[in-house]
Amino acid sequence: MRSSLTFLLLAGASLSAMPALAQQQAAVEEIIVSAARTKLPANALPLTVDVIDSDALAQQAAIGGSVIDAVSTLVPSFSPTRQKLSGAGETLRGRSPLYAINGIPQSTPLRDGSRDGFTIDPFFVDRVELIYGSNALQGIGGTGGIVNQVTVGPPKQDGVSGRMLLQGSTDDGFSGDGRGGKIAGLVGYREGRWDATVGGTYETRGAFYDAKGRRIGVDSTQGETQDSESWSAFGRFGYELDEGVRLDLMLSRFQLEGNGDYVVVAGNRATNLPTSATHGTTPGDPARNRTESAALTLTADDLAGGAFTSQLFFNRSRDTFGGDPSPVESFQDARIAPIGTLFDQSQNRSRKLGGKFNYERAMPGFEDLTATVGFDALFDKTEQRLIVTNRTWVPPTDFRSLAPFAQFNLALLDEKLRLAAGVRHENVQIKVDDYTTLASSGSRRVTGGSPEFSDTLFNAGIVAEPWQGVRLYGSYAQGYTVPDVGRITRAVNRDGVRIDDFLDIDPIISDNRELGVELTKGPITASATYFWSTSKKGQNLVLVAGVYEVQRQRVEIEGLELNLAWETPLPGLTLSGGYAHLDGRTDSNGDGKVDIDLDGANISPDRVNVAAAYVYGPVTARLQTQFYLSRDFDGGDVRNNFGGYNLTDVTIRHAIDMGGITLSVTNLFDKDYISYNSDTTRPTDNLRFYAGRGRTLTLGWDYSF
Template sequence: MSAAAKGAADAAEGRGTKLEEIVVTALRTPRPITAIPNTVRILDRTTVEEQLILSPSMQEGLGFVIPSYTGGPQKMSSLGESLRGRTPLYLVDGIPQSTPLRDGKRSAMTIDPDFIERIEVVYGANAIQGVGATGGVINYVTMHPAEDGSWSGRVTVQAETDDFQDDSFGYKTTGRVAKKWGAFDMVFGAVYQERGLYYDGTGQPLGVTLQGDTQDSRSFSLFSKLGVDVAPGQRVEVMANLFDLNGHGNYVRVTGDRDNGIPVTSIRGEEPGEAPHNEARNVALTYTHEDLGSGLLTVQGYYYNFDALYGGIITPTFQDAAIAPLGTLFDQSALHSTKHGLKVTYVRDDIFIPGLQLALGGDYLRDKTYQDLALTDRIWVPEMTFEEIAPFVQLEQRLLDDKLRFSGGLRYENVTLDVQDFTTLAFYGAHMVTGGAPSFDKALTNAGIVVTPSEGLSLFASFSQGFSMPDAGLVLRSVSLPNQSVETLIDLQPIVADNWELGVTYAGEAFNLSASYFWSGSDLGSRIQVIDGVGFVRREKTEIQGVEASANFRLPGEYVLGLNFAALRGRFDSDGDALTDTDLSGRNISPDRLNAFIEGPLYEGSQGALNGRLQTSHFFDRKFDGGSPDMDFTGYTLIDAILTWHINETNKVMLSARNLLNEFYITYYAQTGTTNNDYYFAGRGRSFTLRYQVDF
């Protein structure tokens, strides 16, 4: 196969290899993808590179491959983000990145994508990784150390611009090296990136937002992984990741006009205060023993520290006459979260009878989160300490030469949320709230069956439960009545989601298919409602159902055609009668979406090979039953193109054109998630990225 054709094949999901060969680690036990009774998607490094060259973050790239995933609104924030209408749990090598106690909508941006080897996505509620996965799990698997004794490395440089506007130019440079010395190995990488201003399809600059932007920003990242084989089959590995994303603050917002279809724009200027930023630190120590009592033992300890600063504003919420005259006080909020935890997993095959696999283990997590007002040193959300202890057991029985698999398991959650006495801001009445330590115990179950009647064809059905905390910080900071107690706030009860799924997968030589139907319900769900610019948590029964499908076709001439489709509907109980009667808004549910691509070789000669990819995303119109008509969604279609020149085995050049036809559109969240004129954003217009990569 030519180099260009190989690039096309590698970039396509289900690329003709047998799915049995793909092993997924996001579910704690290394399992072939065909053994999992859920929809699972793997984005390999080639796919990550292709989507990254089109997007400023992986959120949009994930949305193309996973159409039931609603990425963020092209900002540092991920407002409106969901997977199957619920919250996904982000992991980096199994380390939880999400901040469920105060969901600051920054969890997807804690590692530079150039350090990601692949992304594992497990759809639907599950509890195997603990708190937060009511929508599914998104696991970023980082680079692996070298496998041989020689030095290896990669250097990439890239430049980008939005239709050659003067202040839109940005650049990125990445370097990494790896080596193995006997039992020792290492990999180290560094990234620096500068981003310019983004422009819409009419040539107007996109508006900056209080939540933080990737435009007009810089980021710096360091990554390292050190390993040693301490004995045959035993390994100790240390991973450390540092990621900083900082806005420049060179532009100020010009408010839009939703009624007249005028989006938010930007002009050069400087806001008081500090520009928004993300700072993330991940450290993990992992020990594995591949033959302990004929089983695999994995022990991981981790530490995660996250700080996010949001833009400043003069808002009624921040006013306090004891500090400054009402209507004059400027402030900005900051979110701080620190986690440390321990994960233990032991897996053994054929433990009592042939074909029976046992997986057991337990997790410990301690998460401290609070939110303050950075300029006046006031606490907005008190320090909340979340402590989780959760043993689990999982069984899988293989029968009929692995053509039939039954699986089931239980995870017992023991959770405590500890909050000390605190006083709310003056805006809420400066009420003293009595602290407390509400706790709950819950057994979360799962069961599934996978049938493989013939080679390449699998049918599956499953039930699984996942849980998360509601946005406790949003609940606590909004207490506006006297004599309240943390112990009695019903809104702090956990969200337990039930997920049912039926699906089919097929992997053939020229055709791959994955299709599923799912239903997800929660008797005490969590819906975010915005009133006068302030978010509130509504605890209501919710139900979400949908269908998803993806297919790839190998065409003559080594071309690949791919299709991805998702349609979802979410409802909630608006009147407390235990019946769902109103559609969830665009803040909580993704648009129906059809994505397609065609990819293949364009030229091959003595000077190299050229590969091309054309992809399109169509977002369907949507009306929300029971919602305001002015928050219905008008869809749009975007087209992207990528050219990859394989100069030789170690050098390649990539050129991309995002939004090739320079379509003007208002983003999904801006149309459906809020009526605030300050969030009425247009989407990014045509942009070009040129990337050169050399391996050595």
């Protein structure tokens, strides 16, 4: 997988200082990334790190409407979004990222409902921190990287402050049912040591239309963002116990629910006719998700010469999946209703309790060595129920993780050279009580159990800054997650199964290696990263009888990321570009050797991003294009080969006496295309052959006080 050609490309890019990427980056030496769990600046870490700051996030939210759209647009090695509520198959560097809010995990790996990209409104997010590649910095789930959404901070000065947003959107045909709107407000108050910030948002979304004016098909089962309503509440309350010692309480609730006003109309893949929708009532409750998070955080900047952080958190999610228009075979039970007539729908229920504690300081008498020690605990209970008949599909599953860790960073040669290393020991137990499968699996009685595993995860790296503005780094890091236990337990279809003997919960350990170079010279900011990662027992989504199942297969991925930004001589104008190449292979026959390509359900296409950003006086504007390049999948169904497409967006904001007016246009040139996930999966499914959104206009007014 580590092709010499790719390595030579990296070396050439390093020597010529011509690497390129798409997102706007601040100087890395000024960035402190909280997701890295250290006070050291990002340039001291052997990691690929990006931060989408508040201005860039507001721009992208005006275009796409969500944090996940912002990340997908700006990060070339992230998958194109599905433009649905479900993010199944959306990956970072070909693996699932861990989504977090202030470090609170939002992902549900025990029964992955793929709703973790919609758990907070972007209005309450100050910045998004991205750490690329497998790592265990935040524990379970970071095999593709970490997407940490850092919420707005406390008010900066005494008194009242805040901001508000009014926004409306429509397709370019101004269809009556294609309109949406949003209202949001945030108010903060600070007096002495006390501060409080509270806010709320409400958004309604109309139907989506493609470039030919056709209503885009609805996924009434997995969930939609079109034809939906969402609301979010946020609160942050702080008290400064002493100088440099602060206690914060963060509360967040987000809910997005479909209106259920449309039913699907089948398309035709053979004639390239996309799935559409017509007015109608979907059976049962519309798909929705609800997430609640709370965290109590204590920080002490100078405790015995070091920095101490502790966080106790709670997270609960209820992900409801819609009912299929035709009765789902898995849900049938002749004891309840005649076969083929029983309607039901499922709901994922997950609850997390956890604590994170870490302490960092320079070693006494050896100040060049910074040590971080800590301990993480996570308790997760997840189940999947059928809510119409109150049956258990995935039995309640308890997950417990206890993990001490230590990280070290040694500065040498006046900080021109740094050596970093760390270790984390995971002790995990999964407990499942006795249960009975659904009738469609034979109503099998399964004996529960408490399988355990423990593993020690390592990381090491080197950072060198041989010349001013040049940074080189290399690293090795292990990340881990667990297989989708829910898919395994619900599918048991034979007698005599004992969970202790049957359930393969060996962790998915991904080994990530990368080499990188960053250059800052005058108006030029550039970077290049070559990476490769392997998993001996990975988690691959494989379509079996119309349903994606998890199969434990060897997975190997390599890639190249190039970035470039140039502050032109024209005042306020910055041009940027980026490229990501991904090559993923898996072992389909179990012989220990990879033999076929990962398909579109598991890896993103290669991509080129280009953008022009302009900031001058009262005007802020951005023009951006993403080129998704064609891809054939060796060993896969040729009908899933990807032809590629490109999308262009533009946004412009003009400051006025009372805030600012923003006009954004998504898919500026009204490109007609089939979304990547639809084009590369389910080659015979005419109900999930979705076109992408056509030209969409958004007009907003924002005001800060």
